[in-house]
Amino acid sequence: MKGTNIGEFEELVLLTVAALLDEAYSVAICDELSSQTGRTVKLGVVHAVLNRLEEKGLLDSHLGEATKMRGGKRKRFYQLTISAKEALVNTKSVRDQLWERIPTLTWKNI
């Protein structure tokens, strides 16, 4: 199933949204991602991904309060949906299983 599989960047964004709790809006997500991963993350990319995730039903959004900082425009806050949580947990468990199957010996040979 294509819908429940998520890409690497999508996974990062979802995790960031979860980590930021109530403060998850595009600019904050962007900053957080930049500081956590160390790569430059463009707003355009994040915006597109947030939009796509919302279309897939992995994110919910609502508009917040207007702030002066944004020229009177409201922020759009994101929240994970149940299916996002499932998708994340699913991804994590797949990885954990794979990790566990790697014997310690293998690492030494690399």
Place this chain on the structure above:
Amino acid sequence: MNPQNQNQPPRWAQKFISWYCKPSLSEDLIGDLNEYFYRNVHTLGPRRAKVIYIIDAIKFLRSYTVGTPHFLNHIINHIMIGSYIKTSGRNLMRNKLFSLINIAGLAISMSVGLLLIAFVFDLHSYDRFHEDGERIYRVNSIQTTTADGSRKFPSASIKTGRLIRENVSGVEEVAVLRDGFAADAEVGDHILPVRGFWAEPSLLNVFTFPMLEGNPHTALRDPYSIVLTELAATKLFGYEPALGKAIRINSSEYLVTGVIKDVPFFSHLTFEALVSLSTLERNSEAAADFEEWTAMWQNYVYVLFQENADMVSIQSQLNAIAENENLGLEHTAVHLNLIPLHDVVVGEKLHRSEGLHMMSPNIPPKLLWAFGGLALIVILSACFNYTNLSMARSMRRFKEIGLRKAIGANKNQVWQQFLTEAVMISLAALLISFLLFLVLRPQLIYMAPELQQLVKLKLTPVVIFYFILFSISVGIIAGFMPAIFFSKVNVIDALKNSSPLKIFKKVSFRRGLVIVQYTLTLIFITTTAVGYVQYKSILAFDLGFNTENILNIDMQGNNPDLFIKELGELPEVSGLSRSTIVTNVGNAWGGFMKYSNPLDSVLVMTNEVDENYLALHDYAFIAGGNFITRPTEAKAVSEVIVNQQVLKRFDIANNDPEQAIGKEIIFSNAHGNGRVMTIVGVISDFHYGKLDNLIEPVAFMYWTPEVPATVNAKIQSNDMPATMAKIESAWKKIDRVHPFKAKFYEEAIEEAYSEFSIVIKLIGFLSFLAISIASMGLFGMVVFTTESRLREISIRKVMGANSGNLVYLLSRDFLLLLLISAGIALPVTYFTFENTILNNFPYHTPVQLTELLVGLLAVMVIACMMIGSQTIKAARANPAVVLKSE
């Protein structure tokens, strides 16, 4: 810019985002960008922040952010084209009569519009093939003389061209053309008449006449060089290359130095050959005044200006040149002015110096506007029909509109619906009118040879585009009033089944339309009648001499003696004479005459004729008689026969014809300067020019072989075709090269006024259309009124009214409208003719009441038939049948 503004994101970028972005996304997107912006202002400075903002704004233009355009939504949700088309279609089918009247009327009237569009389009495509056409101007000369006042000619002197080339700044190239190159070109034993211009080498640089063979820069440089068009070259040399070959013209050898592509149809200059102007400079044939400032009759000067040339300063430089040259002149002055190449064809009508070969097409914009106006009247008349009938029938559609409004249609939508309907009808009419256009096009083009040479009326995509545009605008004009009217309908009134009487509120408006329509129709038809009568009276006008059965044969350069001998042997030819020109058809031939005062020189029109001419044409002598001497060369001509105007102009012998005989005058023209001539005869005044000219001084002189010849043959024959064949075979004996060119005098006169006949035919056609459209409209209105009053009539009938009363009752209103129209139209036509149009014809016959009444009668009869047929039908209807259904 204030500092606060400095630190704001660019306004237009924000607007740009909210323009393209989906409304659901735009707010937080702009917010995000703003946040970054303020951050960037601190770290990178306002300038770079702005740049980044703008770049981001553009970068966010992606498939997921862009919303469906607003206007698309608008159309899909609001216009409901499908529904409108359906209701319009049903409505059309339900009222077949009204639909027929509307579509037929619009189609007929629009065909006129289509013709006019194609015509104007053709006129505006003249001379557009010249690459530098925008920068090419022709120099016009304005001659001011004490006698004639100011007259503007399209020609200019050769000296003008030279002066402009030398003295005026901003000029890139000057080209002088000399009119009148017409000769027989001989190649071996092949003889072909060719016509064209003498031209300067620069001509091929100024204009775009692509050269197929030869060098365009030098082709016209050397004397005796000739450049042929492709067609002329093929005619002369067949398919052999013409370049470098020799052509004999008038016993001189000319060298073909170039072949150019044929001159396009839409060119005001038309020629078959160009001969280098330098040929004339060393040719003895050149007139004595070749280099004179005032010799402006035969040449055309075209100037190619540099880009961004200052036309104001150029005009003042031209004025300075003219001032300087005019210093040496007395009684006359020549001024120069420029006309853009693209305004030559559609532009001011200029005087034409006589005897020129070049026939440059010219349509004054005023004429186009006038015809545009007339066509508009016919079209408006059809639009009025539409307006009138749709509004009259409005009550039948009230329910529909009420319902539409009740379920949420707003004013705009109703109005759009009715406009759509009108535009649909006009587009349907366009199909029919396009067919009409195809039928009418050849009729128009072949109406006159002039039109055949002027336009082609070819269909191009652009023309078709304009047709459609035109049709849509006609639809909008026609549907405008009904659309406004219906959009104002009150829902409650509409659904309450209110009485139809309420709807007749707009009745005065509709009456007004009918009056306007009929007034215009009447003006049209009376104009046609009056114009036709005037035209006939011009043709039958007593010119002061007799033109009956006289055949004028153009000798085309041949000596007439032999031909006259040949014709003299034919029994059908009862009289023969020679003359230089045919008068009264617009030709003129003249020179300057002086009497006792050496400074008073007057342009006098002349005709060189032989001793038989005056008797053949029944000119009336007042005093003196025919020529006494028979000179054989122009220099020896010493006698002149004048009309009364000459005596009056110079006050010769106190205006007494008997005393004037034997007086001497001095006459100068191209064939002799300062010849002293004795007046041997005085004839009464006659019309030398066309009837729009006043009678002016005219002199007859003896014909000598130096001047052109026309043979005038009086013919008495019962079998005209056989006689003409005999004359033509006589012509073949003396000239094998040129086709026989002969015309009866009366035909020539008719042709000279062909422009009037064209105008009358056109107006006649338009008035026919106008009357058909108006009648159809009236018919529709009558049908509607009688139908809606059928019950009333039946009740009246039951109460005892007779048919006569009822017909009167029903038709009274309409007849009143027609009478009001007639009361406006007839005086308007009468005064327009008497005070404006006919003022140009000093010798016109006054407008008669009969002509006016004939037009009125025709319209009235048709209208009464329309009204009568319907009202009588209604009045005869059996009241029992009508009232039973109630």
